[in-house]
Amino acid sequence: MNTSMTLLVVAVLAVIGFYLGRKRALVAADGLPARLHSLPSYYGYYVAIWCGLPTLALFAGWLILQPIIVDGLVIGALPAAQQNLPTERLGLLLNDIRNIARGEAASESTPMLLAAARHYNALTGLGHWMLAACALSLAAVGLVVARNRVAPGLRVRNAVERVLMGGLILASLLAILTTIGIVASLLFESLRFFEKVPFWEFLFGIKWSPQTALRADQVGQSGSFGAIPIFAGTAHITLIAMVVAVPVGLFSAIYLSEFANPRLRATIKPIMEVLAGIPTVVYGFFAALTVAPVIRDAGELVGLSVASESALAAGVVMGVMIIPFVSSLSDDVIMAVPQSLREGSYGLGATKAETVRNVIIPAALPGIVGAVLLAVSRAIGETMIVVMAAGLAANLTANPFEAVTTVTVQIVTLLVGDQEFDSAKTLAAFALGLVLFVFTLCLNVIALRFVRKYREKYE
Amino acid sequence: MGNGQASGARAAVPVSSIARTVESGLRRRHAAELRLKIYGIAAIGFALLALAVLLASVAAKGYTAFQQTYIAVDVHFDREKIDPEGTGKTDDLLRGDYEGLARAAIRGAFLAVKGRRDRRALGKLLSSGAGDKLRRMVVDNPKLVGTRRRVWLLASDEIDMLNKGYAKRNPDGSATKVSRKQVTWYDALAKNGAVERHFNWGFLSSGDSREPEQAGIWGAVVGSALTMIVTLLLAFPLGVAAAIYLQEFAPKNRWTDLIEVNINNLAAVPSIVFGLLGLAVILGFFGLPRSTPLVGGIVLALMTLPTVIIAGRAALMSVPPSIREAAHAIGASPAQVVFHHVLPLAMPGVLTGAIIGMSRALGETAPLLMIGMVAFIVDVPSSFEDAATVLPVQVYIWADSPERGFEEKTAAATLVLLAFLLAMNAVAIFLRKKFERRW
Numbered sequence: 001m002n003t004s005m006t007l008l009v010v011a012v013l014a015v016i017g018f019y020l021g022r023k024r025a026l027v028a029a030d031g032l033p034a035r036l037h038s039l040p041s042y043y044g045y046y047v048a049i050w051c052g053l054p055t056l057a058l059f060a061g062w063l064i065l066q067p068i069i070v071d072g073l074v075i076g077a078l079p080a081a082q083q084n085l086p087t088e089r090l091g092l093l094l095n096d097i098r099n100i101a102r103g104e105a106a107s108e109s110t111p112m113l114l115a116a117a118r119h120y121n122a123l124t125g126l127g128h129w130m131l132a133a134c135a136l137s138l139a140a141v142g143l144v145v146a147r148n149r150v151a152p153g154l155r156v157r158n159a160v161e162r163v164l165m166g167g168l169i170l171a172s173l174l175a176i177l178t179t180i181g182i183v184a185s186l187l188f189e190s191l192r193f194f195e196k197v198p199f200w201e202f203l204f205g206i207k208w209s210p211q212t213a214l215r216a217d218q219v220g221q222s223g224s225f226g227a228i229p230i231f232a233g234t235a236h237i238t239l240i241a242m243v244v245a246v247p248v249g250l251f252s253a254i255y256l257s258e259f260a261n262p263r264l265r266a267t268i269k270p271i272m273e274v275l276a277g278i279p280t281v282v283y284g285f286f287a288a289l290t291v292a293p294v295i296r297d298a299g300e301l302v303g304l305s306v307a308s309e310s311a312l313a314a315g316v317v318m319g320v321m322i323i324p325f326v327s328s329l330s331d332d333v334i335m336a337v338p339q340s341l342r343e344g345s346y347g348l349g350a351t352k353a354e355t356v357r358n359v360i361i362p363a364a365l366p367g368i369v370g371a372v373l374l375a376v377s378r379a380i381g382e383t384m385i386v387v388m389a390a391g392l393a394a395n396l397t398a399n400p401f402e403a404v405t406t407v408t409v410q411i412v413t414l415l416v417g418d419q420e421f422d423s424a425k426t427l428a429a430f431a432l433g434l435v436l437f438v439f440t441l442c443l444n445v446i447a448l449r450f451v452r453k454y455r456e457k458y459e
Numbered sequence: 460m461g462n463g464q465a466s467g468a469r470a471a472v473p474v475s476s477i478a479r480t481v482e483s484g485l486r487r488r489h490a491a492e493l494r495l496k497i498y499g500i501a502a503i504g505f506a507l508l509a510l511a512v513l514l515a516s517v518a519a520k521g522y523t524a525f526q527q528t529y530i531a532v533d534v535h536f537d538r539e540k541i542d543p544e545g546t547g548k549t550d551d552l553l554r555g556d557y558e559g560l561a562r563a564a565i566r567g568a569f570l571a572v573k574g575r576r577d578r579r580a581l582g583k584l585l586s587s588g589a590g591d592k593l594r595r596m597v598v599d600n601p602k603l604v605g606t607r608r609r610v611w612l613l614a615s616d617e618i619d620m621l622n623k624g625y626a627k628r629n630p631d632g633s634a635t636k637v638s639r640k641q642v643t644w645y646d647a648l649a650k651n652g653a654v655e656r657h658f659n660w661g662f663l664s665s666g667d668s669r670e671p672e673q674a675g676i677w678g679a680v681v682g683s684a685l686t687m688i689v690t691l692l693l694a695f696p697l698g699v700a701a702a703i704y705l706q707e708f709a710p711k712n713r714w715t716d717l718i719e720v721n722i723n724n725l726a727a728v729p730s731i732v733f734g735l736l737g738l739a740v741i742l743g744f745f746g747l748p749r750s751t752p753l754v755g756g757i758v759l760a761l762m763t764l765p766t767v768i769i770a771g772r773a774a775l776m777s778v779p780p781s782i783r784e785a786a787h788a789i790g791a792s793p794a795q796v797v798f799h800h801v802l803p804l805a806m807p808g809v810l811t812g813a814i815i816g817m818s819r820a821l822g823e824t825a826p827l828l829m830i831g832m833v834a835f836i837v838d839v840p841s842s843f844e845d846a847a848t849v850l851p852v853q854v855y856i857w858a859d860s861p862e863r864g865f866e867e868k869t870a871a872a873t874l875v876l877l878a879f880l881l882a883m884n885a886v887a888i889f890l891r892k893k894f895e896r897r898w
Contacts (some may be wrong), residue, residue, distance in 0.1 A: 030611070067746065087764065161794040171700035175722045178761050182732060183745030248502040256500020272506050277880065279822025281851040282517065282873050289866065290516045320509040327506075353492035374727065381729020383825035384851075388858060408731050408825070414739065416828050432701050433735040437728065444727040
């Protein structure tokens, strides 16, 4: 019996439990719901929870523990020579066994591995049968016990609501768990990377060529992991994007909030926000196949040599993508400037433009700075546009017509395709991811603080 | 304002002089106002123009992919090649040499062509998958064996590009990727009306392929659908539950503050970081299978969760306190107040937020690259644990392919993706317009 089938049966039992519980409560109350402490359906939920929840917990625990136990037993049954392999080799061996057991391709299949795979399958099957038996009996016991406890005076609503509240709290803790998961996985893999490559060399080295050789005698066998060219490239493209996005976003926000009539505003705003809804891979396609050739041809016309994967193409398209972030966030803060400030300025005889320049912008500045910082963080973390339109070569250059690479591009190229576990190359991606995460997190925290402070000022 | 003249016109100077000074400055000040307006209009114009160019360039590149070039040839359904033993069983029929039939058919149209090399070049006019159609015809109707019939067969990518005008004709008679002789044959066929473009059903109904003319998006569409189902099943209930707790029940203390800050920050974490999380934790630690909709859906669910929570809280917040108070007054428990009264009223807003989150997840590519959903997969996935790819990743894979034929396929896949997103957003707007209540 496979696990999903077992789960289904448990679910059916829980539903049956619901009806049994409700019926028993009604019978016990002589068909008068008013005699019950709680609504009749709560008695049903009570039985269903007793039937399903402990079983689910058993399931989760079992499914986490079973692979560990099975792995241990399978390794224990291997010949002694294999058991004494170093941990990483043993892991690879186990991987092969699992693949054979699933009927997938493995890197080698010796009789020993085949036997181990059969053993593995037998143990797994046995485990699943035992799980099914335990789960079903637990569910049945829960059902019967809970049903027998149902009585008109039983405060089931309180019990059911406590479980409900527990579920709600667990769901809201998931966000924290996600953060912990991100930080832990990035830190853990990065620490392993920094065992191989010194921290300072990574952060301040100026040569990036992550190709580690397969053979010891290969040329350039030790990759170098100086990330400065990557950081510079990221900054470069982000700067270009901001040069496009900030003026365009800001001026359109000012126009829409101060000059445009409400009808125009109501039409233009959603259309501009479409820009934010277009998938980034579409921008990447646009940058690589439409914008980059145009820029290259234009450059050739005036006698400039432009790389076909120039920083300019990726940066400009990224800027276009970010326009709605800047414009709608600045629009919000401009709209939040109290009307009295505007009217005071008009009363002194200032024109609208003078009011914008001398009153509104200074008043909204913290919010606008926050918006720009959020946009910068968005640009730094953006992946698909640069993967498709920016280069791979880690050039340290300020020329926007040359190819540069970014943190996200490097993460993708290091991790997509065949991976060697534990190689510095793979781990480098996590170190870059850590830098990316920490940097964007700081930007976000600062930006949100700016925005919040500003809001408090006028509320 | 604040520039010289006003302070120069202090006290003793007659009023008319002030008026003159103001007058003289007015023109400049109005010009500045006009300039600011023009900047604003130019900025909006730039943004709208960029959007229009983007959409127009994708549409212009992509619409041709919905048609594919076919060549009509007289096919002899030769018993020798299909079913030499004459059993007539479907299994045997499936095994026939249909590619050979297709090649023989096109050779039949140019009997004058001799020589191995030329004949092979002639065969290259047809797609390597041209025989599939013949196989399907024979299996559907075994009586065809032994007959002759005029059939429209799929042309190769190079001929398709020539037909659509993407391949440049060179002065020496050849064209991009097509030899001079092939161009002559093609022109002869075209003159006889044996070249036509038909609607490209294969593009909508088949999986990926190395050959642009046979590549389709159905595999990616199904992969996207499976992934979105997982995302929806996880992100929606968990997100709504978290929103309910934080908005309705959570005490105001350090912990809930931490959760709140945390959610706001998670919403701004770059999507690729979620991919790294998926790679290290979901694939590495929990050992779920790579490249599958299951893992993709979990990663995207974690990514969309903050969006759903934030939207859900906003929707719950917009339900007026009087509803809660009225429910409390008739004796509902706090949980009943929320689940029986507040949540149903907030549902349209919650759903709108969830759909917007889902549409973002549908367009997301980067985290899925990390968990190996970029593999080349021909088969249409049929379960949550089959290797699969999704629409945006398919766009990425095709955009990376060197064949010219994939450029239009990429754009066409983009159009399909945008159509799905448009539909989702339209549903969201509809829900909001239909059920939104002003309290």
